[in-house]
Amino acid sequence: MSSCESLSQELQTLFAFIDQNSEQFIDLLAKAVKIKSISAQKDTRDDTIFMVKWFEQQLQTRGLTTELVDIGSEQWPDGQTLPLPPVLLAQLGNDPTKKTLCVYGHLDVQPADIADGWNTDPFVLIELDGKLYGRGATDDKGPVMAWINIIDAYQSTGIDLPINLKFIFEGMEESGSVGLNELIIAKGSTFLANVDYICISDNYWLGNTKPCLTYGLRGNAYFFVEVKCAAKDLHSGVYGGSVHEAMTDLLALMSKLVDNKGNILIPGVLDDVLPLTASEEAMYESIDFNHHSYREEIGTKRLLFETKSEILAHRWRYPSLSIHGIEGAFSGAGAKTVIPRKVIGKFSIRLVPNQNPDKVGQQVIQYLENEFAKLDSPNRLSVIRRKASKPWIANTDNDNFKAAKLAISSVFGVEPDLTREGGSIPVTLTFEEVTGKSVILLPIGGCDDGAHSQNEKIDRKNYIEGTKVLASYIFHLSKN
Structure with missing residues (x-):
């Protein structure tokens, strides 16, 4: 003091x-x-x-x-x-x-x-x-x-x-x-x-x-991806192997959003992100932040990036996509052999300056509709934008x-x-x-x-x- x-x-x-x-x-x-x-x-x-x-x-x-x-x-x-x-x-x-x-x-x-x-x-x-x-x-x-x-x-x-x-x-x-x-x-x-x-x-x-x-x-754009396959939940012993399951389609779609290195796979989403300047990177280096302690606090063996400036930049000034959950899927204790009639995948994209939530929303919807068409599935897809902030x-x-x-x-x-x-x-x-x-x-x-x-x-x-x-x-x- x-x-x-x-x-x-x-x-x-x-x-x-x-x-x-x-x-x-x-x-x-x-x-x-x-x-x-x-x-x-x-x-x-x-x-x-x-x-x-x-x-x-x-x-x-x-x-x-x-x-x-x-x-x-x-x-x-x-x-x-x-x-x-x-x-x-x-x-x-x-x-x-x-x-x-x-x-x-x-x-x-x-x-x-x-x-x-x-x-x-x-x-x-x-x-x-x-x-x-x-x-x-x-x-x-x-x-x-x-x-x-x-x-x-x-x-x-x-x-x-x-x-x-x-x-x-x-x-x-x-x-x-x-x-x-x-x-x-x-x-x-x-x-x-x-x-x-x-x-x-x-x-x-x-x-x-x-x-x-x-x-x-960062801003936020939140999405629901809904896939319907039937009028009711189905018994996998009776119907498994004969229907195009909604969960299978949904998992295929969700796997195409982000890779295991954190890279967003949706074309065009990163186009408007401003490049990192040398002065900005130098500022990150001077900030009092221990990325080793940060990793230990999380409780993980390894982060996506190794240096302090990379971690701060990807926390603050680059967009990220996170998958949050699946509604309609069985998630309780024990085993249940159900084929859900409808499942809803939930994910969000954290947005950064120069990105427009409406533009990103259109890119996401178009991409998922195109990827769903490639599955040649008879199921019904709905991609819903739930909320967005700049x-x-x-x-x-x-x-x-x-x-x-x-x-x-x-x-x-x-x-x-x-x-x-x-x-x-x-x-x-x-x-x-x-x-x-x-x-x-x-x-x-x-x-x-x-x-x-x-x-x-x-x-x-x-x-x-x-x-x-x-x-x-x-x-x-x-x-x-």
């Missing part, structure tokens, strides 16, 4: 308050984790709605003006209709002489149960060896609660909030952010009209020791990134690495397109936090020092 002499008096005071109130901040996170805001389950939809309203109350008690925006309802496969969690809009400060920052976060979480392999109750925040375990601890309740912490720090120390703050918090991010893009577009000329910067803290450091700032995300890459030479770099330096005493992410956060590009302003991804969690996995956690140090980073970030934003 930088010496106190290099920090302003305001930051010294804020950091001291955060240290002195760390237990209070952890208690607040524990209350948030306790709420089972699993957006993907019907039986916890009321909990998810309660989570949004509980968080609204937290903001209101701190003087923020709030609004819950109804975004309608959704129909489940069984025909039941449930209300969607409202989107929470909030604002603190309306000083026209100050800059305005809009913060996005989400309040819902992935499903979790101790039977899934958790060592502790996923909805009880437990601290072990400086790690705070609980569903949502890092994705995204920890970072969201950190914003409440900094409001407390400024208000309790009597230091004037240096910028105006606006918040957009949703409860459906883990279920596709239903209705959020439309809401952001609708609020472009009102709630978002005077926003100067946008910050999202819904990602993670590249490692465990060095902070980073994220300036790029890639995003930011200009890092602006006041938003400069303030974040200064904030990290003031807390950790190091310059952050500039990194990209292999995953997708579609709302990032939506904010940029609607507002025309700089969007930054400012992570506070570590690479091993296990978001979406068993035993999700955030380190105490990351949560508390991350709160300091956010407090310093808005301080430096106000100086630009």
Whole structure:
């Protein structure tokens, strides 16, 4: 950490308050984790709605003006209709002489149960060896609660909030952010009209020791490949050897998508990918990333590539194709001699800048239809595009990134690495397109936090020092 002499008096005071109130901040996170805001389950939809309203109350008690925006309802496969969690809009400060920052976060979480392999109750925040375990601890309740912490720090120390703050918090991010893009577009000329910067803290450091700032995300194109062979499931002893089986056709098609070296086999998909420049490759070499530890964390003997720069490039700036599963196939324990009447293969392509999801979608569909024709099968093929998000890459030479770099330096005493992410956060590009302003991804969690996995956690140090980073970030934003 930088010496106190290099920090302003305001930051010294804020950091001291955060240290002195760390237990209070952890208690607040524990209350948030306790709420089972699993957006993907019907039986916890009321909990998810309660989570949004509980968080609204937290903001209101701190003087923020709030609004819950109804975004309608959704129909489940069984025909039941449930209300969607409202989107929470909030604002603190309306000083026209100050800059305005809009913060996005989400309040819902992935499903979790101790039977899934958790060592502790996923909805009880437990601290072990400086790690705070609980569903949502890092994705995204920890970072969201950190914003409440900094409001407390400024208000309790009597230091004037240096910028105006606006918040957009949703409860459906883990279920596709239903209705959020439309809401952001609708609020472009009102709630978002005077926003100067946008910050999202819904990602993670590249490692465990060095902070980073994220300036790029891959997009995503998701596909279903459906093959039907019969009107009903068939007994393989009665019908096997006499029918063209749907599974056989599907496996033949799926095997032609990607090879065992990770090369995408669909013609034209790579045509628009920008070439790797020497300066970009050199930047990858300088990033604090241990690819041997990365391999060990995964638990594999060998990765697709051998050097650090190759691995980072193929995680971030090259497209990848992953096969995710087959619906309709027998997957239970034991043996079952069924020929499924219909199977659906599922795969996705992570897209990179300069690739167009619509163009890639057309290439995929045409390729699979051509390959299916070569099988001379009487079965029926349907290729369905399920969802798509565009890639995003930011200009890092602006006041938003400069303030974040200064904030990290003031807390950790190091310059952050500039990194990209292999995953997708579609709302990032939506904010940029609607507002025309700089969007930054400012992570506070570590690479091993296990978001979406068993035993999700955030380190105490990351949560508390991350709160300091956010407090310093808005301080430096106000100086630009």
